[in-house]
Amino acid sequence: MTIISYLVLLVNILEQLIFVKLARTVCDFKSSRIRYLGYFLLILTLLPVPIIMTKPDFCSRELAMLLQCIYFFGRLVAYGVLFEEFSLRVLYIYLLSQWPPQIYMNLCIPFIKKLEVCNLVAFSADVIILALIFIYIKRKNIEIMLRQIVKSLPRKLYISILLLLFIAAIFVMGENQPDHELFYKRYILPSMIGLIVFVFSIIKISISEAEKRTTIDMLSKQVENEIKYYEKINTIYGEFRSFRHDFKNHIICLRSLIDAKENDKAVEYIDDIESLSSVEKKQYNTGNIIIDALMNDKNDKAATVNTKLMFSGMVPTTGISNVDLCIIMANAIDNAIEACGKDTSEKPKEINVKADFKQGYFFFNITNPIFETVEIKSNKTIATSKSDKDHHGFGVANILHVVQKYDGEADLSADDKQFTLDLNLMLRSE
DSSP states (O other): OOHHHHHHHHHHHHHHHHHHHHHHHHHTOOOOTTHHHHHHHHHHHHTTHHHHHHOOTTOOHHHHHHHHHHHHHHHHHHHHHHHTOOSHHHHHHHHHHHHHHHHHHHHHTTTOOOHHHHHHHHHHHHHHHHHHHHHHHHHHTOHHHHHHHHHHSOHHHHHHHHHHHHHHHHHHHHHTOSSHHHHIIIIIHHHHHHHHHHHHHHHHHHHHHHHHHHHHHHHHHHHHHHHHHHHHHHHHHHHHHHHHHTHHHHHHHHHHHHHTTOHHHHHHHHHHHHHHOGGGGOOOOOSOHHHHHHHHHHHHHHHTTTEEEEEEEOOOSSSSOHHHHHHHHHHHHHHHHHHHTTOOSOOOEEEEEEEEEETTEEEEEEEEEOSSOOOBOTTSOBOOOSSOTTSSOOHHHHHHHHHHHTTOEEEEEEOSSEEEEEEEEEOOOO
16 A cells, blocks of 8 residues: 555545535535434545555455445445435435545546556646635635525436436546446446446436426416406406496385386386396306306407307315316317317307216216318327427316315217217215
8 A cells, every 4th residue: 555545545534524514504404413423434434545545465356346346335324324314415415525525536537647646636627626616605605595406306316317327437437447348247237237227317307397287387377267267257257246236225115116107218228237247147157256257258268260169067166176177167168169160160169068976976968070081099098289399288187186186987988970978976075
């Protein structure tokens, strides 16, 4: 063991102490009661560095492998004790601590042939960079901002990326090893397993993000619709309160006309009162005031494509949330209106909506004319005809999600002229 190997050990210890301080600052780890034990374990895992670098005669192959495992993996245990938790962010910090020195060493190898000196330069570079980052954070007072950013990071994704960088560093390091075949067996083969895990992890994260984006799009649209429907209800209630305010005056006027035997004028006055009240103009009576507003809104939208929205039956007010009812009916009617809008003729069209509930079940049926071929897939979804496929085609999927939520069933059918959506959902007792 040479002086340079001991210098590498000292620089490595300094690098780890700065790194832990930086991690504690950025990630807002509380000061651990057993932090001194953590520091002791951390330094203990670094002590084999001179032996690993110089490989003295007394160090057998098995001992060298054991010391390397302690050096590489013991640090994770030390971090867990230091930060008093074993979590994804501790794993993230562990991976982040592993690959920078290795990257620096790979950059030095083509210019510095002696491995010990190369290690010393790599760890010294890491110390300087970490110290500069720490000083910059303290001078700019951006600790709180960085903590917020770190909290918002998708840790699984970043852990996967760091793992990939570490694997890449191992591959590059292997090319510079004299005993390339032995290094391949020890490190590169396990790294290939890690690479496979990384690929599957990225696929899983991508699927999860797509599902979240779909849910966010659905909920955003639903919130907008809910606000619009409640605004219409408030308008109706406001008009009703205004009418009720004048009700006594109207009664006095009518009584005066009747007392004066002016019956024709009294009837005319009643007609005028009726025309003043938009409350009486409500086109739908579904039994659910939210759905009444929704139906009126959708009927206005359907009128723009020369279509009338017909409704029969009743909609429940208990057993299913108004949000879920709106998801079903708004998406189903929007799809029907879109289908009617593809008619190039001027003929009037009808969308028929039926709803009912009995014996603990809610039944919903909608039929509309179609003017192009509708492809119903095996999973009961419909292929969207819109060019922006990433942000459309969720309507039926959202409906089916609600149906599944209420342990229901859905049936979709389409022939050359008509599309039918038939649902039944189990109402909840609470």
